[in-house]
Amino acid sequence: MQPSKNFKPFFLNSNLSFGRAGGDTVESLLHPAAGNSGNSYITYALVKTVLGDFAGLSHIANVYEYDFSSGRDAEFARAECTHVFLVLQDQIRIEESYGLRLPYENIVSFLKKCGKPVVIAGLGANSFGGFDPEFHKKLPPALVKFLREISGMCEKIGIRGEFTADVLAKLGISNFQIIGCPSFFETGPGRRVEKPPFGELNPVLTSPIVYRSGSVPAVMQDFLEKDLINLSVFGKFTEEIRLEDYRRAKRGNLGIFFNPEKWKTFLGKYNFALGPRVHGSIAAINAGLPAVCTNTDSRAAEMCAFLKIPRLADDSFVNYAAIPNARNFADFIKRAYEACDTETINAAYPKLFENYKNFITSQGLPFNSGKCANSGLLSDIEMRGPTLSLPAAVLKLSGLECKRLFRRLSRSAAKRLLKRKRS
Template sequence: MHQRILLRARKGPFDVLTAEETYERDWIGKNTGNLVFSHAAYKLLATATAEITPSRFRADPRDAGEINEKYDVFVIPLANAFRRDYADRLGSMTRLIERLKIPVVVLGVGAQTDVDGDREHLRPIDDAVRAFCRAVLDRSHSIGVRGEITEDYLRALGFSAVEQIGCPSMFLHGDSLRIEKAKAALGTEDRLAFVISPYVRALAPLVRHHHRRYPNLRYVAQDLYTLGTLLYGDVPKLRGKTDDLPIHTSHPLLVEDKVRMFMDPWPWMEYLSGFDFAFGTRIHGTITALISGTPGYLLAHDSRTLELARYFDIPHRLMRDVPADVDAAQLYEDADYTALNDGHKERFARITAFLAKHDLDLSFGDGNSAARFDEQVRRTVYPPAVRPASAYPAEDLLTRLQFLRDENRALQQKLKALRAQPLRERVKQAVGGRVRRMLRH
C-alpha cells in the first residue's frame, strides 16, 4: 500500500493561518469549500503509517523528478475541474502528470455545465479533458467522478474506466451519517443558515424575503471576495454601492452583523451544528451543514451541484424551478433524508473499494487512526469566524491595520531592492517570472 502521499490541497488540516494571511495568500483556493473536501480526503488517508504532504496547489512540470523520488502516489481531490475557465490550470496539471512515474489517483472530479448536462458548453475543453484523462489513466486504474453527468461526459469522450464515488467531504465521518429533523416545522425564530453563491442573481428575492422574515438568519460566506469585504471593506470602485445580494458593506446582512466566514472546516462545522436548517446554492456549504448534523437543502443551479445532490440523495430543487416567494419553512417541510441516510453505508463502501483498488489504505479501517485525527483537530486552535468589520472592537481593527502596514513595508523593501539592481538583472528577473507563470499555466 502507498504510504508517502502527495495530496493536492491548498493547505493541510492543521495549518493554522489568520484571516488576514488567508486573504493575502489565498489559502482557500478562492473558496473555503475546497478545504472541506481536501481535508476530508486527508482524514480518509491518514493511517498510522501514511505520510501526507499537501501540494499547495503547485503544478509545475519541473517538479516531476522530485515528486517521483519523494512520493509513492499523487492523490488529486478535485471539484469542478472540467470547466471552461479552468482549462489552462488543467493543462498545467496534465503536463506535470505526464512526467510522473508514480501512480495518480483522482478523487471526485466534476464537469461544470448547466443542469441539463449541455455537452456543447463543454466542447471547447474536450481536448484538454481528454489529455488530462489519458495522462491519469496511464498511471491509474480508473478516474473517480462526482456523479452521472461527469461519467456520461467522460464516456462520450471515449473513456470507460470511470467510477462514480461522489465527493470525499460526505465521508468525513466514515460510514456514520444520519440527518434527522429536530423540529416538526420551521418557525420564524429558528436559526437559519444561508449558504448562497453571491453571484447567482436569482437569489436576490430569497435574500430579501428571508432577511425580513427570519431574525436569526445568518449568511455563511465562502468566497475570497467576501472575505476581503469583511476584512477591509469595499474595493475603491464599489464604495457607496448597494445591491440586493450581500456583496457590499451596505447590505443589511453586513450592517446587522449577520455574516460569518470561517478559515477552516472544523469551526465552520461546529458553528453550523447549532442551526436548525441550512439552505442555498453552495454545495459544500450544504454538505458542511449535513456532516455537522444539521438538515441541509440545495438549490441546484448547475451540473456540478446537481450531480452531487443526486448521488448522495441530498434534498434539492433546481434553482430555475424555485419560485421567488419560496420560504425556508416549505423547503424544510419538503426535505426527506431517508434515502441519504439509508444509502450512506453503501456509498462509503464504494469509495472504500475505489481506494483499495488504487492501493490506498483507509484511516477508518486502520485501528484508531480516524479517532486520532479527530483528537488532533480538537487540540488545534483555529481562528474564529470573520465578521463584518463594524462588529469588531477598536483593538482588533488596530491589529488588522498593523498587519496591512507590515505587508506594505515588506512590499516597499522588495521594490527598493529590485530598483537597486542593474537594469540587466531586473529584465532577467521579469522575463524569468513571466516564463515561470507561462509554465504554470
C-alpha cells in the same frame, strides 16, 4: 488489494491553508484555496480517509499559482512518497471559475516526474445550462487531451455523478467509478440527519447573498461574497454594503472557514441549512443538519442525485437569486422544508459509504474514518464580529442619516450591477 506498509501521500492542488490565514485582501486570503474555501474540503476529507493526521503533510496548495520550473517537489515525491493525489473539482467545463485555467502540460509533466500511482477522487463536469448530451464536443481540446493523459496514470478516477460519467465515456475514458465527493463521507459510516419540526426551525444559509438580513446567519466561500468577506474579516466597507450586512457581521452571523471542523461547529448552532452551495450543504449534513441545495447547474444536479442530497431546483429563488423580503423568505423556507427528504438520504448513506470505501481500498490505499489528528493546524479565519465598527464619518451621522446613507449606497451598487448585466 492490501495497503502499502510505508504509505506516504503527496497532495497536488490541496487547497489547504496552514497557520495564520494570509494577507489583508480577499484575494490573498483565498489564494491557497484557489478562490473558494470549499475547495479545501475535498483534501481535508481525503487526508482523514487515507492518513488520519495533518502534521507534516506533503502538499502543493494552489496548482494555478505554483512555479513548476524548479522540479524540487516532484523529486521529493519521487524519492519519499508512495502516491500522488491530484485534487480536482469541477474543472471539466468550457471555462473555469475566476478566469483560471489549469496548467495542463505542467501537471502532466509533474506527475510523470514523480513516477508514482496517481489518485483522483471527486472530479466533475459542470454545464451551467444543465445536462447537455453534446457537452463533450464543446470542451477545449487541451482539456480533453489532459483528461485522457491523467486517466492513463490512474487505476481509476473517482467522479461526482452520472453526467460526468457520460462525458468521460464519450471522450473514450472508461476507468472511472462514481463516488460523489470524498467530503460527503468524512464523518464515517454512522452519520444520520434528523428533520426538526417546522415550528422549531433555526435556519442557516450556505451563501449570504441569497437573503440580505442581519438576523439570518450564513457562510461565505468565494469572490461572489467578496464585499461581505471584506466587511466581516477585514472591516472594510464598500459601496455594496448595506446596513443589514453590517448588523449581520457585527452579530457574528457570518463565517468563512478553511478548517471544516470550525465550519461544522458554526453550522451546528442551527438546525436547517439551505442555499446554492453544494459543499455548504455537505458541510451542514456532516454537522447533523438537514440541508437543501438550490443550485441548478449540472455539478449540483448530479451530486445531489447520486448522494441523495435534497434539492430544490424549480423555484423562483434558485442559485443566487436575491430574496427581496421577509415574507418571501418565509415562503422559501417552507418550500425548502417540504423538499427536504431526510429518510432517503439516511437510507442511502450506508451503501454509498461502502462504495466510497471500495474506491479507496481497491487501489491499495489505507482507509480510516472518524477523527483526524492535528486538524487544528489548518488556518482559522478570524471574524471581526462584535469588534466591527462603522467608519468615523458614518458614526457622526444620526440613526436616520445612517440608514439613508446605506440606502443610497445600496441603490448606487444596484445601478452599477444593472449596468454590468446590460453590457
